[in-house]
Amino acid sequence: MSKVKSLEDLKKLREEMESKLVERNNSSNLVQIKVAMATCGIASGAKDLMEFLIDELDKRNIEAVVTQTGCMGYCYAEPTIEVTLPNKAPIVFGYVNLKKGDEIIEKYIKNNELVDGIIPVNYESIEK
Amino acid sequence: MAKIKKHLLVCGGTSCNALQNEVIASNLKETIREKGLNEEVQVMMTGCFGLCEKGPIVKVLHDNTIYIGVKPEDLKEIVEEHIINGNKVTRLLLDSDPNLKVHSKKQLRIALRNCGFIDPENINEYFACDGYLALGKVLESKDPQKTIDIIKKSGLRGRGGGGFPTGLKWEITSKSQADQKYVVCNADEGDPGAFMDRSILEGDPHSVIEAMAIAGYAIGATKGLVYIRAEYPLAIERLKTAINQSREFGFLGTDIMGSGFDFDIELRYGAGAFVCGEETALIHSMEGNRGEPTFKPPFPSVSGYLGKPTNVNNVETFANIPVIINKGAEWFAAIGTEKSKGTKVFALAGKINNVGLIEVPMGITLREIIYEIGGGIKDGKKFKAVQTGGPSGGCLTEVHLDTPIDYDNLIAAGSMMGSGGMIVMDEDDCMVSIAKYYLDFTVEESCGKCTPCRIGNKRLYEILEKITLGKGTLEDLDKLKNLSHVIKDTSLCGLGQTSPNPVLSTLENFWDEYIEHVTVKKCRSNQCKALMQYIIDPEQCVGCTACARNCPVNAITGERKLAHLINQDICIKCGACMEKCKFNAISIK
Numbered sequence: 001m002s003k004v005k006s007l008e009d010l011k012k013l014r015e016e017m018e019s020k021l022v023e024r025n026n027s028s029n030l031v032q033i034k035v036a037m038a039t040c041g042i043a044s045g046a047k048d049l050m051e052f053l054i055d056e057l058d059k060r061n062i063e064a065v066v067t068q069t070g071c072m073g074y075c076y077a078e079p080t081i082e083v084t085l086p087n088k089a090p091i092v093f094g095y096v097n098l099k100k101g102d103e104i105i106e107k108y109i110k111n112n113e114l115v116d117g118i119i120p121v122n123y124e125s126i127e128k
Numbered sequence: 129m130a131k132i133k134k135h136l137l138v139c140g141g142t143s144c145n146a147l148q149n150e151v152i153a154s155n156l157k158e159t160i161r162e163k164g165l166n167e168e169v170q171v172m173m174t175g176c177f178g179l180c181e182k183g184p185i186v187k188v189l190h191d192n193t194i195y196i197g198v199k200p201e202d203l204k205e206i207v208e209e210h211i212i213n214g215n216k217v218t219r220l221l222l223d224s225d226p227n228l229k230v231h232s233k234k235q236l237r238i239a240l241r242n243c244g245f246i247d248p249e250n251i252n253e254y255f256a257c258d259g260y261l262a263l264g265k266v267l268e269s270k271d272p273q274k275t276i277d278i279i280k281k282s283g284l285r286g287r288g289g290g291g292f293p294t295g296l297k298w299e300i301t302s303k304s305q306a307d308q309k310y311v312v313c314n315a316d317e318g319d320p321g322a323f324m325d326r327s328i329l330e331g332d333p334h335s336v337i338e339a340m341a342i343a344g345y346a347i348g349a350t351k352g353l354v355y356i357r358a359e360y361p362l363a364i365e366r367l368k369t370a371i372n373q374s375r376e377f378g379f380l381g382t383d384i385m386g387s388g389f390d391f392d393i394e395l396r397y398g399a400g401a402f403v404c405g406e407e408t409a410l411i412h413s414m415e416g417n418r419g420e421p422t423f424k425p426p427f428p429s430v431s432g433y434l435g436k437p438t439n440v441n442n443v444e445t446f447a448n449i450p451v452i453i454n455k456g457a458e459w460f461a462a463i464g465t466e467k468s469k470g471t472k473v474f475a476l477a478g479k480i481n482n483v484g485l486i487e488v489p490m491g492i493t494l495r496e497i498i499y500e501i502g503g504g505i506k507d508g509k510k511f512k513a514v515q516t517g518g519p520s521g522g523c524l525t526e527v528h529l530d531t532p533i534d535y536d537n538l539i540a541a542g543s544m545m546g547s548g549g550m551i552v553m554d555e556d557d558c559m560v561s562i563a564k565y566y567l568d569f570t571v572e573e574s575c576g577k578c579t580p581c582r583i584g585n586k587r588l589y590e591i592l593e594k595i596t597l598g599k600g601t602l603e604d605l606d607k608l609k610n611l612s613h614v615i616k617d618t619s620l621c622g623l624g625q626t627s628p629n630p631v632l633s634t635l636e637n638f639w640d641e642y643i644e645h646v647t648v649k650k651c652r653s654n655q656c657k658a659l660m661q662y663i664i665d666p667e668q669c670v671g672c673t674a675c676a677r678n679c680p681v682n683a684i685t686g687e688r689k690l691a692h693l694i695n696q697d698i699c700i701k702c703g704a705c706m707e708k709c710k711f712n713a714i715s716i717k
């Protein structure tokens with residue numbers, strides 16, 4: 001990995017990464033899942049859930065990227081995940097145990113049918 | 129099966145008016161069915177939208193429309209106009225309420241901007257979110273004082289509890305002359321129930337690293353230290369990963385981004401003593417000495433780690449820095465109240481529906497936090513108080529529900545901002561016991577250096593214990609007050625100076641409860657076991673023996689089919705009998 005030598009370099013790097021993300025968001029069949037993996041999430045089983053999702057999506061031939069992320073703030077509903085279907089707004093699901101994870105794959109990801117446990121995002125973030 | 133195309137979300141879950149929401153949801157489903165749309169439109173109950181005051185809420189997912197205050201008779205119109213014809217029902221739109229326009233969502237994430245958004249172990253995702261851009265700008269400006277001026281102008285105050293202006297602290301440290309200076313990040317986070325700093329380090333470690341480097345450049349330090357409690361293994365792991373990545377890209381190390389500026393960060397582990405969060409104790413602990421506070425001045429900014437000027441800031445304080453540099457001091461200063469700018473992260477806990485991590489603009493009211501973001505009190509109970517500021521803070525009551533929350537208002541209300549613990553209490557909480565709980569904590573955590581703190585807090589605890597056992601007198605209440613003031617006035621560090629606050633604040637706000645405990649020997653919340661009796665009403669008791677069979681200490685006697693009796697000398701007040709009695713014959717007196 002080469003070091004970033006100037007602000008210009010860094011700006012280029014940012015653009016590169018941004019466009020990668022945009023590409024990912026625009027790809028027509030990629031499902032994106034973020035698993036909240038802070039201490040609270042992991043304590044409620046987020047690690048197992050993440051492995052389960054990676055394995056099962058693969059087995060069921062669904063093209064997806066599953067990544068970890070920090071605390072989304074919904075401690076009362078851990079484990080929580082955010083699912084973004086192609087060209088759709090992200091949806092946050094709470095109380096996702098393995099059974100619920102399976103249901104989310106079968107119903108929401110495959111058939112666009114929502115399942116219980118949706119948490120409306122109740123915060124705004126600064127514009128980036 | 130046809131693929132579902134549209135979704136309607138109705139707020140529900142355990143919060144607020146669950147019943148009303150159920151009616152809305154089932155009526156909506158019915159309407160959809162009547163229109164023959166049930167194959168393609170799905171109605172779904174969801175968790176809380178954080179807009180409870182405006183409920184019930186219906187959200188049309190595909191075009192992100194939120195309807196508020198929806199009544200059953202509105203549903204037909206929503207379905208016909210919006211779902212079928214594609215025209216929004218303007219009179220019910222969230223935006224139609226002018227008060228809500230600005231803050232349709234009560235929370236604003238600045239410090240937590242990347243938490244739950246990026247992968248904390250992937251520096252590339254941080255780059256995509258302006259990562260290290262602020263550091264780049266600061267280095268390019270070649271003007272440390274300019275950076276300090278930006279932070280000063282932003283009005284940022286320390287988030288570790290004291291609320292000292294951050295820019296001013298940087299300026300003082302920058303003006304101290306020395307061959308070496310240090311930037312220290314305080315990640316000790318010792319308040320019971322607090323996990324704001326942990327969440328930031330676990331969710332966005334790079335923002336803290338970037339900010340420490342910025343601080344280093346501003347004050348003229350080349351070394352950074354993070355003092356973090358060893359009980360935070362995941363935060364430590366992620367921080368280490370991030371530091372390594374940052375070094376690889378050259379944001380830590382020598383000649384950062386070709387500027388000639390050197391900076392690197394090391395971790396120091398704390399053993400989890402609350403007092404080590406106090407900055408002088410923290411510094412001694414890092415030096416390998418006992419974690420005991422020492423007198424200020426000299427302040428760390430003049431003489432700190434190894435006797436060198438040291439700038440200590442809290443994790444959340446740092447997390448705000450890159451945003452302020454990137455978006456400007458004016459942008460930041462426009463958020464919040466006159467003297468408290470920006471946002472504050474709180475760990476919302478206790479008897480509240482939506483326990484969690486929240487970030488709100490300064491100036492928000494407790495009412496908004498509890499009833500909107502928090503989704504109200506659990507099980508529909510009555511709100512009693514909120515404890516802020518942890519063991520150094522106090523409680524706020526119903527009269528404070530509409531006070532805008534900022535550093536100064538909280539102090540005026542007899543509490544303090546603290547680092548962000550916010551524990552909600554309901555009618556079942558006994559305020560004397562709460563004060564006792566916090567004193568128990570401080571007695572454990574006092575370093576023992578000063579007599580008033582070491583012995584005085586213990587005495588406070590004992591008096592509180594005596595009151596909860598029903599042996600307190602009116603004189604004891606006077607003693608509590610006097611002793612509290614002595615401890616506050618004569619202790620060396622912030623721990624002792626604030627430890628009596630929970631006592632003083634409950635005395636002030638819940639005097640009646642103290643009086644009841646000492647005069648009529650009653651605890652209205654039925655928490656003080658010594659002050660309550662389980663009794664069996666002979667009129668109601670049918671002699672089923674269920675209670676006697678379940679009593680763990682055989683305190684209940686009585687013949688089958690005859691009224692039973694509890695022997696108060698044996699009873700340990702576990703409540704098992706009351707739970708088991710099907711005839712409501714047992715009650716608490």
Ligand SMILES: Cc1cc2nc3c(=O)[nH]c(=O)nc-3n(C[C@H](O)[C@H](O)[C@H](O)COP(=O)(O)O)c2cc1C
Nearest residue numbers: 286287288314317318405406407441442445622623
């Ligand atoms: C008993 C005691 C405990 C403290 N614990 C912490 C802590 O856990 N985290 C923290 O950042 N500050 C804590 N502080 C405040 C620090 O002494 C110091 O003021 C703070 O780290 C400065 O950073 P800031 O200006 O960014 O808030 C504590 C203070 C006292 C008196």
Ligand code: SF4
Nearest residue numbers: 575577578581621624
């Ligand atoms: S006030 Fe208490 S914690 Fe602080 S130095 Fe004195 S004894 Fe130690």
Ligand code: SF4
Nearest residue numbers: 679699700702703705
């Ligand atoms: S409260 Fe517990 S100990 Fe007391 S009588 Fe009932 S069951 Fe027995």
